[in-house]
Amino acid sequence: MIRAVTYLLLSSLACFVSAEDDLGPRQVILVIGDGMDDQQITIARNYLAGASGQLLLDRMPLRASVQVLAVEDKEQGAPVYVSDSANTATAMATGTITSRGRIATAPGTDKDITTIVELATAAGLRSGLVTTASVTDATAAAFATHVSSRRCEDPDHMQDVTVYGFNIADCSEDLKANGGPGSVAEQLAESALDVLLGGGRRRFAPIVEGGTISVEELADQNGFHLVTNTAELLSAKPNGKLLGLFAPGNLPVRLQGENKRIAEDPKRSWLNHLHPYLGSVQLPEPMGCEPNPDFEGTPTLKQMTETALAHLSHNNDSGFFLMIESASIDKQAHERKPCGSIGEMAQLEAALGSILEFAARQPRTLVVVTADHAQxxxxxxxxxxxxKYPIPAATPGKLARIKTPEGAHMAVNFATTNFMMEEHAGTAVPLFSNEEGLGRIPPFLQQPQLFQIMRTYLGI
Amino acid sequence: MIRAVTYLLLSSLACFVSAEDDLGPRQVILVIGDGMDDQQITIARNYLAGASGQLLLDRMPLRASVQVLAVEDKEQGAPVYVSDSANTATAMATGTITSRGRIATAPGTDKDITTIVELATAAGLRSGLVTTASVTDATAAAFATHVSSRRCEDPDHMQDVTVYGFNIADCSEDLKANGGPGSVAEQLAESALDVLLGGGRRRFAPIVEGGTISVEELADQNGFHLVTNTAELLSAKPNGKLLGLFAPGNLPVRLQGENKRIAEDPKRSWLNHLHPYLGSVQLPEPMGCEPNPDFEGTPTLKQMTETALAHLSHNNDSGFFLMIESASIDKQAHERKPCGSIGEMAQLEAALGSILEFAARQPRTLVVVTADHAQxxxxxxxxxxxxKYPIPAATPGKLARIKTPEGAHMAVNFATTNFMMEEHAGTAVPLFSNEEGLGRIPPFLQQPQLFQIMRTYLGI
Structure with missing residues (x-):
């Protein structure tokens, strides 16, 4: 009832002020914690704020749950209960449910689907994408490019794409020669984006399809000013198109396990191998988290976010759409590195601090924080x-026992596969918003609805 | 000056309406899905409503997240990151964080902590507890009794309590002979509860400590009318104290796997045992869920709920507190039976339907649905x-592949231990509320806060 009244009031207000108010332009800032489900949030909270503590996320006035949806790769395909970052970013960027691995293309047909960045551009708004992954990786890619497989990131990886020697993707139909838009990197270089920051410089080195210049040179021709380190990022003038590529691939992460330790197999006595109730099992020793030396010099997500906000808001009367991704919460969890995930949650929190400060200064800024899928x-x-049962039972998977700053041990289990990378989970994911979301975002929504909510808010 | 006058006017008005308004009494109905985290909800939604469908839960106007807290069993103990049903029910029932296994008693000291049922009784409100478990099991117990271990459920299980031959609990200090309140069953039989429905009749058969009558006879002396089957439940007159005990232990569950199948180990070739990338692995065959024949004749949670609501609201001008638990979402998950958990989610949904109808008829009824801990x-x-990698990797744990009514397969993994029962997870849990919760329940809260919110709502 109260919500309904609020909604009516806001609707009336929107009608009243929409045309010629003086509140300035509208902005949407979408923060995606890749794989940031409630498990990841709780693990990070315990480490960063304590079991009874609160993250910045926890203080946001709106919390909702998002139904994550995927389908088989054919028209009218059956539901698929566990998603990946490609189909989920497509859902948020385009409002369309697609199949795993697809970047803003339709299941079965490979038809391109218009993204919110393209709509923003067409309406005269600015746009930006910021990520701690390669800018060509699935999440950022789905907001501004169209390709049948997320693996087709650059002109050298369009046909018979191999990973670890196995042929796992082919985007022949997306080749320019076949009337397609080309690889993700080429599409980004040619895009109307105002800001694009992250890793993936090696994706911009190959020669463009059917041309003689590199993708990086193509971006330069399209007006992008390239920065490649923190000093250049921080001193970039807040006008013109900005491309930041701060690592060959994904950016290094902030934290790692003590001595690079990750989740490990419990050590079983030979008797325990015969039956789990026999013999003995030694759990991995507890470990601390420590700074990752490789991270040194890498721009933080907070720094990239602040630069993006400065660029997008500079002399801008039209508003903007900005997507910020903390990508390696998921990537580190795939690799069974809980300290890594915790550090990337901390990166998201720090960036969110800057975003909420921006939103406090700039009215009509809708801030949405969510995950793409569960980990x-x-x-x-x-x-x-x-x-109390004297039985040496332990996880059949891999375990990390993390020493927390409040003096306790937190056990994080990874046990969905014997492959080198863990799977995803199919659970609904949390969503948070600032006051601008109240009355606009229901307590439970389907992931594609988020596209409609953001689009309606921006009036595009 | 004007402000002061306004305040005085409003205060007087508040005084005027608070005592003698005509909105009737206040009620709190707390629905606990034991272990009902977002994984369980998503799994149940996929099966019961489809991947794009909605549960009744999903249509509730308020959704929040609850921080689940436990400590070591000593005063000023360090945090423990994963809880059980005893300490979490204690948090909700008393507002106090305690150690795992404790029933409304303080960590280390065993001091009894007043519960919301006791406060309701003292304030002249009615109260009821309904569960699909034994009424002496942890969740219900923590709302009305006090004991150092959840295992001390009846007078025959107070000292050297053994399970599977292992001594796992001792409640000597809670014996009446030692100045304690006795076992859970004895305390329930002597309680001021108006309604107590569930399983656990065998807990009421033993002779009370230091007496000559059974616990069931003690309950009878205390005014409880005993019903033991569905017909008796449905024909019970809605006045007087009602005790329903419909099974010797926990009530049978509604659904089971096809041919009683549960999650199973993938079958590995001998080569695969040498290395997970070699040989072959055969996943368990997909299975349907089917009605559990043992459930026949058992009252549904919905029937118990409707009877409890009729009893508690009959000629009642004072209001009531009612706790409803769907207990075996958790218990079936411990036993790696996802069909069982889904069926008990369906039971919760059906009961919630009746509760929301009651709340629609009866103003000032706060309905809260939450989980105690994650599974x-x-x-x-x-x-x-x-x-796409030709590697036979599969879960190191146990897997159930469930055929869903929408024609897809849903894979549910259990892999936290080699023991016969899975562990719990430490994740924050969801909370849902009806309109009465809006403005009263924040988007993020600590589990003990729920006690304060319910208490304040009831004015006790």
Whole structure:
């Protein structure tokens, strides 16, 4: 009832002020924590703020749940219950449910689907994408490019794309020679984006399809000013198109396990191999998290975010759309590195601080924070619930026991596959918003609805 | 001056209306889905409503997240990151953070902590507890009794309590002979509860400590009318104290896997045992869910809920507190039975339908639905994210592949321990509320805060 009244009031107000108010332009800032489900948030909260503490996320006035949806790769395909970053970013960027691996293209047909960045450009708004992954990686890509497989990131990876020696993708139909838009990197270089910051410089080195210049040179021709380190990022003038490429691939992460340790197999005695109730099992020793030396010199997500906000808001009467991704919450969880995920949650929190300060200064800024899909790291008991039974049972998967600053041990379990990378989970994911979201975002929504909400807010 | 006058006017008005308004009494109905985290909700939604469907829960106007907290079993103990149903029910029932296994008693000291049922009784409100578990099990117990271990459920299980031959609990200090309140069953039989429905009749058979009558006879002396089957439940007159005990232990669940199948180990070739990238792995065959024949004749949670509501609201000008638990979402997940958990989610949904109808008729009824703690069942890809790599990797745990009514397969993974029962997860849990919760329940809260919110709402 109160919500309904609020909604009516806001609707009336929107009609009243929409045409010629003096509140300035409208902005949407969409923050995506890749794989940032409630498990990841709880694990990060315990480490960063304590079991009873609060993250900045927890203080946001709106919290909702998002239904994550994927389908088989054909028209009218059956539902697929677990998603990846490609189809979920497509859902948020275009409002369309597609199949795993697809970048703003339709299941089965490969038809390109208009993205919110393209709509913003057409309406005269600015736009930006910021990520701690390669800018050609799935999440950023789906907001501004169209390709049948997320693996087709540059002109050298369009046909028979191999990873670890296995042929896992082919984007022949997306080749320019076949009437397609080309690789992700080429499309980004030619895009109308005002700001594009992240990693992936090696994706801009190849020669463009059917041309003689590199993708980086193509971006230069399209007016992008290239920066490649923190000093250049921080001193970039806030006008013109800005391209930041701060690593060959994904950016290094902020934290790692002590001595680079990750989740490990419990050590089982030979008797325990015969039956899990026999012999003994030694759990991995607890470990701390420590700064990752490779991160030194890398711009933080907060720094990239602040630069993007300065660029997009500079002398801008038209508003903007900005997507900010903390990408390696997911990537580190795939690799069973909970300290890495925690550090990237901290990066998201720091960037969010700057975003909320910006939104406090700039009225009509809708801030939405959400995950694209759920991850599979699990916070399980460090002391088993069944410890009183004298049985050496332990996880069949891999475990990290993390020493937290409040003097306790937090056990994080990874056990969805014996492959080198963990799977994703199919759970609904959380969504947070600032006051601008109240009355506009329901407590439960389908992921594609987010596209409609952002589009309506921007009036595009 | 004007402000002061306004304040005085409003205060007088508040005094005027608070005592003698005509909106009737206040009620709180707390629905606990044991272990009902977002994984369980998503799994149940996919099966019961489809990947794009909505549960009744999803249509509730308020959704929040609850921080679940436990501590070591000593005064000023360090945090423990994963909880059980005893300490979490204690948090909701008393507003106090305690250690795992404790029932409304303080960590270290065993001091009894007043529960919301006791406060309701003292204030002249009615109260009821309904569960699909034994009424002496942890969740219901923590709302009306006090004991150092959840295992001390009846007079025969107070000292050296053994389970599977292992001594796992001792409640000597809670014996009446030692000045304590006795076992959970004895305390329930002597309680001021108006309605108590669930399983656990065998807990009421033993002779009370230091007496000559059974716990059931003690309950009878205390004015409880006993019903033991559905017909008796449905024909019980809506006045007087009602005790329903419909099974010797926990009530049978509604659904089971086809041919009683549960999650199973993938079958590995001998080569695959040497290295997970070699040989072959056969995943368990997909299975349907089917009605559990043992459930026949058992009252549904909906029937128990409707009877409880009729009893508690009959000629009642004072209001009531009612806790409803769907207990076996968790218990079935411990046993790696996802069909069982889905069926108990369906039971919760059906009961919630009746509760929301009651709340629509009866103003000032706060309905809160939440989980006590998270569970570890995981919805993982039925077709691996890495299926394009010709490697036979599969879960190291146990997997159930469930055929859903919309014609797809849903893979549910259990992999936290090799023990016969899975662990819990430490994740924050969802909370839902009706319109009465708006403005009263923040988007993020600590579990003990829920006690304060309910208490304040009831004015007790």
């Amino acid at each position: 599979v790291a699990q916070l399980i008991p460090d002391q088993s619930l069944f410890e | 570890v069942a995981q919805l993982i890809p039925d077709q691996s994210l890495f299926e």
